[in-house]
Every structure is written in C-alpha cells, then in structure tokens.
Amino acid sequence: MTYAPLADCGEETAILPLAVRDLVLRLGEATILDGINFDLGPTGCTMIMGPNGAGKSLLLKLLHGLIAPNSGRISWGKVRPTRVTSRQALVFQKPVLLRxxxxxxxxxxxxxRGKDVARRDFLLDHVGLAHKAAQPARLLSGGEAQRLALARALATDPEVLFLDEPTASLDPASVLAIEAIVSDARARGVRIIFVTHDPGQARRLADDVVFLERGRVAEHSSAAEFFPEPQSDAARNYLSGKLLV
Ligand SMILES: Nc1ncnc2c1ncn2[C@@H]1O[C@H](COP(=O)(O)OP(=O)(O)O)[C@@H](O)[C@H]1O
Ligand SMILES: [Mg+2]
Incomplete structure (x- = not known):
C-alpha cells in the first residue's frame, strides 16, 4: 500500500513525537482529565487502557483536536497545530460510513483528500472487501463495516491512527482481522494510539501502555514491563479482574 506519510511533508515536519503536558479537561462541574502528562515517540503502538469513565475517549478527542482542553499543552512535533488533524485519522467503536x-x-x-482514486481497489483488497465493493455499506456485517472504516482511515495516509475500542462489539475472527490490519499499518510506520478494554488485545498489540484512572495517568510503561508487573495498584487491580467495569 502506498502510505507515504513522511514523503509528503518532509521529515522535519513530522507530527511526532507527541508531548502532553498538564492537560486538564473540565465538563460542567466535573474535572474529567486532571493533569495528564506523557510522551510518545515516533513509532509503535500505544494502548490506552483503564476502567469505564476513566477519560480514554475524551483524551483521544483532545489529541485529535476535536475538543480543546481547559489548560495544558498537546505538542505534536514541529508542526503548526492547525495542520495536525489532517495528518491523523480516528476510528470509533461504531463505524462512521456513508449511505x-x-x-x-x-x-x-x-x-x-486529493489522493489517487485508483487506490480504491488496493485498499478494498487490503481490508478483504474487494468482493463487496458494489454493495451498499449499510448491508455490511459489524466486522466488515469496521474494516471499511479502517480502509477509509488508511486512505488518508495518516501519520497517526487513533482507534477508540474499534473491536468492542465484534466476534473473535473479526477482532483478529482488525488487529492484523492495524499491525500491518504499524509495521509500515503509522503511529498507532489504540484504546481498548481488552487486556488480551492490549497484550497482542502494545509496545507501551498508558493506563488511565479517574482522569489521571496511573502508569505509562512498556508492554514488557506492564503486563508481567504493573507498577500501579489501579493497573494491577484491572488486570487481575477486580476493576473490569
Ligand atoms: N459531554 C459530557 N459532559 C459531561 N461529562 C461527560 C461528557 N462526556 C463524557 N463525560 C464523562 O467524562 C468521563 C470520561 O468519559 P470517557 O472519556 O468517555 O471515558 P472512557 O472512554 O474512559 O470510558 C465519564 O465520567 C463521562 O461520564
Ligand atoms: Mg470510551
């Protein structure tokens, strides 16, 4: 596939690395994200984990520029912030497709996006949907629809691909198909930032894990450290099944 994220813009303007500093998000009276700090390097797959309501989805929306923080800073590489969003793609739990x-x-x-429309066939084939090309998208199964959503995301040649629980309602075979597409993108240099509820999925994909609890980063560790021996009580409890809500 012709991902050419860096060829388009020159390495000096790559949007990674990412630095998040003292990020605070308030909605109404509630402080949803409360002083988030982490750094992400230019390559690999970061899994964002944490209990329901921890603030994972809102953190992704902040990183993608869909909402603004109350305070703190999100610094992407050396690029002007206005140019960042077009170089990222976001895939939601519920695929967003055209009728x-x-x-x-x-x-x-x-x-x-001004890309070569002939790439359509390659992308369809890449996500295993070539045989469904002429069908209405609304007739696709959940797994197929999510693969189409991924193809739409990859069509933009993103430097960063955000995924917010993209496999949460899918059967095991569809989950693995999605993971294979994501792993392939990662291997081609797309930076993956992936929210999951599923520790098994996190183990399969993670280079590192950011674990959120009640709007704070409880832990940011490499996968090699995180899964055998999480440092925070929050992550330990979660992985041992005490905090699966
Ligand atoms: N529009 C909103 N107004 C007020 N609170 C919200 C809004 N959206 C989400 N929240 C709250 O923010 C918290 C974090 O939400 P979210 O990021 O969706 O959590 P997660 O994805 O980790 O389950 C939750 O407690 C949720 O109820
Ligand atoms: Mg969420």
Missing part, C-alpha cells in the same frame, strides 16, 4: 456503496465510501475519502 453509499462500499467502494464509494473509499472513493469519497480519496477525492476529498
């Missing part, structure tokens, strides 16, 4: 054919869903994104 058009499978192929038209990808063509739309390629055209909108």
């Amino acid at each position: 058009r054919s499978v192929a038209a869903n990808i063509e739309f994104v390629l055209r909108a």
Whole structure:
C-alpha cells in the first residue's frame, strides 16, 4: 500500500513525537482529565487502557483536536497545530460510513483528500472487501463495516491512527482481522494510539501502555514491563479482574 506519510511533508515536519503536558479537561462541574502528562515517540503502538469513565475517549478527542482542553499543552512535533488533524485519522467503536456503496465510501475519502482514486481497489483488497465493493455499506456485517472504516482511515495516509475500542462489539475472527490490519499499518510506520478494554488485545498489540484512572495517568510503561508487573495498584487491580467495569 502506498502510505507515504513522511514523503509528503518532509521529515522535519513530522507530527511526532507527541508531548502532553498538564492537560486538564473540565465538563460542567466535573474535572474529567486532571493533569495528564506523557510522551510518545515516533513509532509503535500505544494502548490506552483503564476502567469505564476513566477519560480514554475524551483524551483521544483532545489529541485529535476535536475538543480543546481547559489548560495544558498537546505538542505534536514541529508542526503548526492547525495542520495536525489532517495528518491523523480516528476510528470509533461504531463505524462512521456513508449511505453509499462500499467502494464509494473509499472513493469519497480519496477525492476529498486529493489522493489517487485508483487506490480504491488496493485498499478494498487490503481490508478483504474487494468482493463487496458494489454493495451498499449499510448491508455490511459489524466486522466488515469496521474494516471499511479502517480502509477509509488508511486512505488518508495518516501519520497517526487513533482507534477508540474499534473491536468492542465484534466476534473473535473479526477482532483478529482488525488487529492484523492495524499491525500491518504499524509495521509500515503509522503511529498507532489504540484504546481498548481488552487486556488480551492490549497484550497482542502494545509496545507501551498508558493506563488511565479517574482522569489521571496511573502508569505509562512498556508492554514488557506492564503486563508481567504493573507498577500501579489501579493497573494491577484491572488486570487481575477486580476493576473490569
Ligand atoms: N459531554 C459530557 N459532559 C459531561 N461529562 C461527560 C461528557 N462526556 C463524557 N463525560 C464523562 O467524562 C468521563 C470520561 O468519559 P470517557 O472519556 O468517555 O471515558 P472512557 O472512554 O474512559 O470510558 C465519564 O465520567 C463521562 O461520564
Ligand atoms: Mg470510551
């Protein structure tokens, strides 16, 4: 596949690394994210874990520029913040698709981004949907729809791919199919930032883990350290099944 994230913009303007400093998000009276700090390097797959309501989805939305923090800083490489969002893609738990054919869903994104529309066939094949190209997207199964959402995301040649529990409602075979596409993107240099509820999935994909609890980073560790021996009580309890809500 022709991902060419760095070729387009020159290495000196790559949007990674990422530095998050003292990030605070308040909604109404509630402090949802309360002083978040971490650094992410230019490559690999970071899994964001933590109990329901910890603030994972809102953190992704902040990183993607969909919402603004009350205070703190998100610094992407050396790029002006206004140019960052177009170099990132976000895949949600519920795929966001157009009510058009499978192929038209990808063509739309390629055209909108000024990319070569002929890449459609390659992308469809890459996510195993070539045989469904002419079907209405709304007739796809959950797993197929999510693979199409991933193809739409990859069509933009993102430098960073955010995924927010993209496999939460899928059967095991579909989960593995999605993970294979994500792993392939990672191997091609796309920076992955992936929210999951599933410790098994985190183990399969993670280079490092950011563990959130009640709006704070309880722990940020490499996968090699995190899974055998989490440092925080919050992550230890979560992994041992005491905090699965
Ligand atoms: N629009 C909103 N207004 C007020 N509180 C919200 C809003 N959206 C989310 N929250 C709260 O923020 C917290 C974090 O939400 P979220 O990031 O979705 O958690 P997670 O993805 O970790 O389950 C939750 O307690 C949630 O109820
Ligand atoms: Mg969430």
